Amino acid sequence: MSDHHPDLTYRLRQQAILSEFGVEALRGDDVDGLLQRATELCAEGMGAEFCKALEHLHDEDMLLVRAGVGWGPNVVGSARVGADLASPAGFALKTGRPVISNHLENEARFRTPQIMAEHGIRRAINVLIENREGAFGVLEVDDTREGMFTEADIAFMQGFANLLGGAIERQRTEGLLRQALTRQDLLVREMSHRVKNSLAIVASLLALQARNADAGPVRDALIDARTRVEAIAGVHDQLWRQGDTTPGEIDLGQFLETLAANLQGSAPSHRILCAAEPLRVSADRAIPMGLMVNELVTNAIKYAYPDRTGEVRVGAACAGGMLVLDVSDDGVGLPADFDIGRASRSLGMRVITNLARQLDARVATPRGQGARFRIEIPLEA
Template identity: 80%
Template sequence: MPARLPESRSADLTIRLHQQAILSEFSVEALRGDDIDRLLQRAAELCAEGMGAEFCKALEYLHTEDMLLVRAGVGWGPEVIGKARIGADLASPAGFALKTGRPVISNHLENETRFRTPQLMAEHGIRRAINVLIENREGAFGVLEVDDSREGMFEEADIAFMQGFANLLGGAIERLRTEELLRAALARQDLLAREMSHRVKNSLTIVASLLALQAKGSESEDVRSALIDARTRVEAIAGVHDQLWRHSEPGDIDLALFLGTLCANLQSGAPHHRLVCTADPVHVPADRAIPFGLLVNEHVTNAVKYAYPDGGEIRIRSERAGDRLVLDVADDGVGLPADFDIAQASRSLGMRVVKNLVRQLGGSLTMPRGGQGTRFRIDMPLTG
């Protein structure tokens, strides 16, 4: 039969095991926590519980004031938390721990000759205190302190327990601040990207306006037509950049919204035609939205020019098929010549542009037969 431990030793072992369980519980919270104040408050609560103490406080060092702010705590009133300050000089227990990095135990503050008793602690009748430094690679954050107004003794073993809390806090604070800096950097990058897209869009709009003015002033029908075509292509690219700076996800385009806006712009330039636009909700990278928009622009422009002598309906449909996207542009107009071969169609600038854009998207261009008019279908992957 194993020998029994002395009662005092058994009680001490129970306390230490309880402290280790509490520390283990907090370690999970420190890894998952996303709010410094909540972590500091939780640490103060658990630390006071593990030490069986009345008071605990987490102090943040205010560099500009050389003071320690009571950021969180247990046992203190609302007039203390977030408001009370303690001197951070070497003459205070917390200041000594902060400046030297060494833990401080003072079991008889009323007889203490090394330090003065801060007014806050005197007002609450604090008789003993233990302080450990909270730090990380950024430097000292502050001090974790346990206080009690009752007689008793804090021991060296208590330092290990409290230092465990302080170390977990230091690591968690460093992680949260790093994450905050990363979020701020990403937000700034997002803002710069949006601003750049907005400026590019405005510049392209100016170019489109200049092309329109040049077209109006041209006496040649061929030149005027070429300038109008160029204007619509520039407007299609401007539309992508308009979506870029408005959209919530940088570099990502809501294709349904983009296609609707593009068709509305094309409709304004074709008052005798009716454009019917439908699109599945799907997001694509901006570098794919631009050639996609230009494809729609080319097909609609061609349909407006050649399908109907007096106007008619043009249908634009964008449909998701698994990891691919299918674009259909169809009309009920005069149709193409019977001997039209899409593989050989490269005489017009518009068809050369279309074929190059399809190749850029890694897609295929076909002309499903059946019914009146013309139908172009582009099948392409969603991502490049």
């Protein structure tokens, strides 16, 4: 420290600078930017001409100047300093102890590194940058002028080094976590792709059995089973395709539109319309929703229109903290005494009531032209 600095004011200023950098270190996500900012603030806090942050290159056992202030061209990003005990920075790295050298020209412990000699450096102070992963490198302040670095300056610099070490470790950990999440997402997508393919094979086998079966209850049951399997396969198909979104979630609107299009393909004489708002839902909830829509549309195709042709509408929208699924037609309508809670003789209605129970949903059948099913499902938190 130079003699002309009033000690208390000087130290308070250093603490303010250190606190400022602490906030940046917590928020920063760019190692090079943080290293550069640390060298700027460290030089400012110590009234020094030069500062540099050096990273230890393990394979070469050298210290690379990653950031710095005051240095000439071609130093930051390319200059290297020996990491052995014969250089001040190397000594700090290898021993883990701070190094003060206020008279480099008379120093018997170390040689003066070339870049420091070229810049006329007369005094230097080095502290170790480390974290739980080990030593990252060294933070060094240098000056060409007479003066004295002191133990109090070490405390200031070590504060910067500790903040840097923690920030570097955090960023590396976050990077590894992002890689792990990306890998997990890829694995989930691959698994969904395989599940979808397996379900498609099952659906094809059921369709083959249905074609070979005589017309009647057995054939109808096989066709129903195929459409249910295809509805579940549709969820896994969406999970596989929507890889750039939240893992384990799908766009319900897009899923229902695809489901309606598939059902349209199996009932060409009907017109199946879908108007669904975009909404992200988990696959665990999308499957029962899709199965309910599948059952209701299939029932409408079978029973709503005696002449086997007509319109079936599917809707999905959010209202009052609920997701509302709506399936309606303009056909013969439901029996006057219809009660979904007592419609246990129908497998389709039993499926719907069981699925609604899974979702904590309420199923209503508002009266009007044709049949209408309104399913209110609580939105996920």
